[in-house]
Structures are given as structure tokens and as C-alpha cells.
Amino acid sequence: xxxxxxxxxxxxxxxxxxYLIATVLFAATIKDKKREKxxxxxxxxxxxxxxxxxxxxxxxxxxxxxASGHIPVSNMFEFVxxxxxxxxxxxxxxxxIYRIELLGLFALPIALLVIAYAxxxxxxxxxxxPSLKSHWLYxxxxxxxxxxxxxxxxxxAGIIYLIRQVDQSKSSAKTRWLEFIMYSLFATLxxxxxxxxxxxxxxxxxxxxxxxxxxxxxxxHLPPIFGPAGGEQVTENRMGALFDTPTWMHGAEAPRKxxxxxxxxxxxxxFYWIVRLILRKxxxxxxxxxxxxxxxxxxxxxxxxxxAIGFPVxxxxxxxxxxxxxxxAWNRYWGWDPKEVWAxxxxxxxxxxxxxxxxxxWHGEKSAWLAVVGFAxxxxxxxxxxxxxxxxxxxx
Numbered sequence: 001x002x003x004x005x006x007x008x009x010x011x012x013x014x015x016x017x018x019y020l021i022a023t024v025l026f027a028a029t030i031k032d033k034k035r036e037k038x039x040x041x042x043x044x045x046x047x048x049x050x051x052x053x054x055x056x057x058x059x060x061x062x063x064x065x066x067a068s069g070h071i072p073v074s075n076m077f078e079f080v081x082x083x084x085x086x087x088x089x090x091x092x093x094x095x096x097i098y099r100i101e102l103l104g105l106f107a108l109p110i111a112l113l114v115i116a117y118a119x120x121x122x123x124x125x126x127x128x129x130p131s132l133k134s135h136w137l138y139x140x141x142x143x144x145x146x147x148x149x150x151x152x153x154x155x156x157a158g159i160i161y162l163i164r165q166v167d168q169s170k171s172s173a174k175t176r177w178l179e180f181i182m183y184s185l186f187a188t189l190x191x192x193x194x195x196x197x198x199x200x201x202x203x204x205x206x207x208x209x210x211x212x213x214x215x216x217x218x219x220x221h222l223p224p225i226f227g228p229a230g231g232e233q234v235t236e237n238r239m240g241a242l243f244d245t246p247t248w249m250h251g252a253e254a255p256r257k258x259x260x261x262x263x264x265x266x267x268x269x270x271f272y273w274i275v276r277l278i279l280r281k282x283x284x285x286x287x288x289x290x291x292x293x294x295x296x297x298x299x300x301x302x303x304x305x306x307x308a309i310g311f312p313v314x315x316x317x318x319x320x321x322x323x324x325x326x327x328x329a330w331n332r333y334w335g336w337d338p339k340e341v342w343a344x345x346x347x348x349x350x351x352x353x354x355x356x357x358x359x360x361x362w363h364g365e366k367s368a369w370l371a372v373v374g375f376a377x378x379x380x381x382x383x384x385x386x387x388x389x390x391x392x393x394x395x396x
């Protein structure tokens with residue numbers, strides 16, 4: 001079993017490197033348009049490299065499945081890596097149909113961020129908890145990940161559309177919102193970098209606190225900007241907490257999760273402004289010249305088609321299959337758990353997206369902004385709900 005686990009890790013690492021190479025190749029297809037034959041070769045090479053990376057990640061998935069004895073989507077590491085794999089699959093299918101190389105230049109870096117984000121969670125194999133020992137684990141989680149991945153492609157098409165169409169010659173509400181999106185990507189990168197750095201330094205500090213009339217030890221792996229309210233630091237020779245965690249944060253793990261989120265936002269802000277100083281203009285404005293030749297009508301079509309396909313898939317997995325499994329596991333179809341609430345919010349948002357698109361004629365820029373907001377809701381559910389909020393899905 002150990003050798004299979006090693007193979008699984010190697011496949012995942014290889015896929016990450018291959019996706020990185022494919023991103024560079026897609027960038028080359030955009031820059032090199034003087035010689036049509038060479039562009040065609042690069043076009044095929046970039047797609048082929050992406051497919052090879054997907055096959056490598058599929059190898060990770062299969063070998064980990066064999067090693068663990070169950071489908072590897074039972075914890076955050078496994079779910080997020082599977083989500084990244086489905087994002088690449090959705091991109092390959094839509095790219096094969098529409099042949100927009102810019103999709104690769106934007107979709108693959110997001111997949112890389114997703115896989116890197118997954119690596120921040122514990123990756124050890126562990127037996128399933130009782131509530132996960134059900135065939136609904138296979139059905140519910142995989143359809144949710146696939147649906148969200150297809151919806152993520154709508155975000156990719158939407159953000160390319162907005163960067164191309166929004167006037168960057170002057171500051172406006174639209175340019176500020178675009179920059180906020182760029183900052184969000186930097187914050188995600190910051191989480192990965194900071195967590196990796198302090199993990200390499202083997203940093204830890206422990207607090208003793210009493211959240212629910214039960215004394216527990218809470219171990220931090222990042223310096224404590226926010227510590228548990230009323231908690232006492234056990235570890236000596238470490239920096240103490242600067243502030244108490246807000247009282248509206250509930251759960252035994254809430255202080256550590258809030259501390260991690262604050263670190264990500266602060267370091268992400270530093271990364272963003274360093275890039276701004278280097279570029280000497282807004283990040284989206286720096287990207288705009290590279291997307292000017294994109295066909296906005298085609299991008300709008302990809303944005304809509306992704307939602308039209310991804311929405312029913314997500315609805316099946318995130319609401320219908322989830323409710324059936326909840327009845328089996330917890331003897332109720334619905335319980336207003338944070339994950340359930342945000343799944344419902346996601347459903348209603350994309351239902352409104354399709355209504356506005358088909359009935360009110362919200363095409364182009366309006367549709368692109370909706371796609372961006374929808375993906376923000378998905379990522380809030382994936383990151384903030386798991387890092388900050390506590391609920392029945394905390395085992396994931």
C-alpha cells in the first residue's frame with residue numbers, strides 16, 4: 001500500500017508540473033501568431049500536454065483509490081484535488097469545441113492554484129468516518145465537483161471577457177472590482193505560500209482554551225495574530241496573540257481558522273501591491289493587451305454554455321443527491337448546515353443567472369459579471385465555509 005501511495009503522490013506532482021508547462025505553451029500560442037504553421041503546432045502541443053497532465057492526475061486518483069479502498073473524495077485534500085481535475089476536464093472539452101487558447105492561459109493557472117491549495121490540507125490516507133460509508137459518497141461528491149468545475153469555466157470565460165471589454169484608461173467601479181478579483185487570486189496564492197513556508201520551518205504554538213465547557217489544546221501552525229478568546233498560550237518562547245478571535249466565530253477550531261484567513265488576506269495584499277509597483281498600473285490593465293484579439297461573442301457563448309451544462313449537474317449533486325444522503329446519514333433531508341445553506345445560495349444564484357440571460361436578455365458584460373460572482377460564491381463555499389464556519393460537514 002505504501003508503494004501505491006508513493007505512486008499516487010508522484011502522479012499528482014507530475015500533473016502539476018505538466019499543467020505548468022501547458023500554461024507556458026498556451027501563452028506561446030497567443031504571442032506567436034506571425035507564422036501560422038508554427039502556431040498550429042503549438043496549438044496541438046499545448047492541448048496534448050494538458051491531456052497528458054490530466055492522464056497523470058487521473059493516475060493519482062486511481063492509485064489513491066486502490067490504496068485507500070474507497071473513492072478519494074472523503075476529505076478536503078482529496079475533494080479539492082478532484083475538483084482541480086474536473087476543472088481541467090471541463091476545460092479540455094470546451095476548448096476542443098470552441099478552440100479559444102486564452103481559456104487555457106487562464107483556466108490552467110486556476111487549476112494549479114486549486115491543486116496547490118489542496119496540498120495545504122493533510123494528505124494521509126485515513127479510514128472513512130461512519131457517516132461517509134455510503135454509496136452516496138461516490139454520487140454526491142463527484143457530481144458536485146464536476147458541476148462546480150464546469151461552472152468555473154464560465155468564470156474563466158467571463159473574466160477574460162471583462163478584462164477585454166472594460167475600459168482601463170480611467171479608474172471606475174468596474175476596474176476596482178476587477179482589481180479585487182485579481183487580489184483574491186493573490187490572497188489564495190498567499191495562503192499556499194505562507195502555509196508552506198511555516199510548515200517547512202516546523203512552526204507551531206499551542207493554546208489552551210475552553211470553548212464549550214471543555215478544555216482543549218489548540219495547535220497553531222502560523223504565528224497567532226488572533227488567538228482564542230480567554231485562551232492561555234502553552235508553548236513558551238513563541239510570539240503571543242495580538243488580538244482575540246471575534247466572538248461571533250463559533251467552533252473549537254474557529255480561532256485557528258480565522259487566524260489562517262487573516263494571514264492569507266494580509267500577505268495577499270502585500271503580494272498584490274508588489275506586483276502593482278512592478279507593473280506601475282492595475283493588474284487587469286497589464287493583462288488587457290494580451291486578450292484584445294479574443295472574440296467577445298465567442299467568450300460570451302462559452303460563459304453561457306458552461307452555466308447551462310454545469311448548473312443542472314451541480315443541482316443534482318449539491319441538492320437532490322445531498323438531501324437523499326442527509327436523510328440516510330442524519331435522518332433529515334435538510335438542516336440549515338452552513339454547507340447546505342451555501343449550496344442552496346449557489347443553486348438560486350445560477351437559476352437567476354439563467355433567468356436573466358434567457359428572459360431579460362442579459363448577455364455580454366452583464367452575463368460575465370454574473371459568472372464571476374457565481375464563482376466567488378463557489379470559492380466562498382470551498383474556502384471560507386471550510387476554514388471559518390463550523391458545521392456537520394467539518395469532517396471534510
